[in-house]
Amino acid sequence: MADVIKCATRDAYGNALKALGQRDDILVLDADLAKATKTGVFKKEYPDKFIDCGIAESNMMGVAAGLATTGYTVFASSFAMFSAGRAFEQVRNSIAYPNLNVKIGATHAGISVGEDGASHQCCEDIALMRVIPNMTIINPADDVEAYQAVLAAADHDGPVYMRFGRLAVPRVNAEDYKFELGKGVTLRDGKDVTIVATGLLVSEALAAAEALKEEGIDARVINIHTIKPIDKEILIKAAKETGAIVTAEEHSVIGGLGGAVAEVLSEACPVPVLRLGVEDTFGRSGPAVKLLHLFGLDAEHIAEKAKKAVALK
């Protein structure tokens, strides 16, 4: 698989911001992490439209809100832990409650942060952002999707939480891919079970479907890049047609994609929904790829879950 292009979604974030820099209304804020979040790419090109707020994420979110009231479309960036975690209440009260045009670029989400360990491995952000009214949440699968998601977020009226990763991940979308906010994408058709994946587990879900084929199981794969508002239609259709669902995400099994899918299907079309994600535990230090395997976030574990889901039908 030497020809598979690998790129971190945070890189696409920086590049997309740079492309957006031509717009007069765009401002980018960071909290002393511009090199890591890749907002530095924007800063280099548009230093006058970049504001480093220092290591003070709570204040940064409020400043972003204030700037938005003066007509700007503001991108505020930090790691997921500090954007959704530390600044949760500022995001809720100063940004989402007044429904302001602030886009949160949260990088270094999930276990794949790697060596920095549990203090920086945010596996709770989707759950935290999902309960806030007015919030849109995007978790792109690869750099192609991430780039377009940033442009879509800039055009969307209201707050958006964008979740990006540190690790270079395989590209699953073609160059001519068209991102549509709120619309799930069926990447592979199947009739026995549906794997609903998000973020870096989309490529693993595709590999799992390939492995399941060898065992005679025909798995559908759906990429849910927009976790809120979630594409109910594509989920209900998959539940009706395949009768079993597995969700896969690099996030806690509590409150993230798995929770969102279970909420939709338990009310609209109850079928077995098995959730794969980080179990109710903190992460730890280590090389990202090793950690993903250690925490069961890979094709092998997804395939195993899929077989269990099929058995429950």
Next chain:
Amino acid sequence: MDTKTKLELQKIAVKIRKGVIEGTGHAKSGHPGGSLSIADIVAYLYFHEMNVDPQNPKWADRDRFVLSKGHTAPALYAALALKGYFPWEHIATLRQPDSILQGHPSMKYTPGVDMSTGSLGQGISTAVGMALGAKLQGKAFRVYSPLGDGEIEEGQVWEAAMLAGNRKLDNLVAIVDWNNLQIDGSLDEVNSPCPIDKKFEAFGWNVITIDGHDFDQIDDAFTAAKECKGKPTCIIAKTIKGKGVSFMEDKCEWHGSAPNVEQYEQAMAELDAALAGLEA
């Protein structure tokens, strides 16, 4: 400040205080103490200092008012009603489900509210964002943000103060309503942020301490703030919690409780007498 202007502002301040009592009295909840202590400054800002247009509340070049001490919304609502943003009749609907007047200020419901606030420490950050927005766009509008003296115990206030100082936001004025009382007791009994002046100075601010009920001093302070270049200004206003209603003055328990019917009548009688005195 000339006598006539001062007298007008004094009357408006009493009317604002009447609005505070009317609102919290009807709601049977709310925060009269801090609303009464900031009333003179709110009167000055809306009726003398700020460039606003009640007919066009979202006018892009207007001065901004961010009530970081959002629980004192009754004072803001009374000022907005007096200024003509909405009819005075709304004041008595404060905190009711169908009211445009939420318990804490909300941009969504109330014309003239420039930022939704109430969670302490957050308003000042948004005010910094607005002031920064004015600078980036080369606009002349100014931003005014009252904070509670207890509120500045929040760490976020100092994150905001640091950025405002470093960015030299001389179009920003924070007002600390220094009434010395917070919910659990006096500043000293709880966790005193004093010396307030030294702290803001250390963060690169121009600091002016005044009597927050004296319109001459208020006028001088806001005029000096406008003249100060390269620094945001913090006006530390020494005030009396519950000011204008005798039994509420300097009493911690009036932070967050509303007057009952008898207390309402007495408070209104005192304020009516004060107004009659000014109009005589």
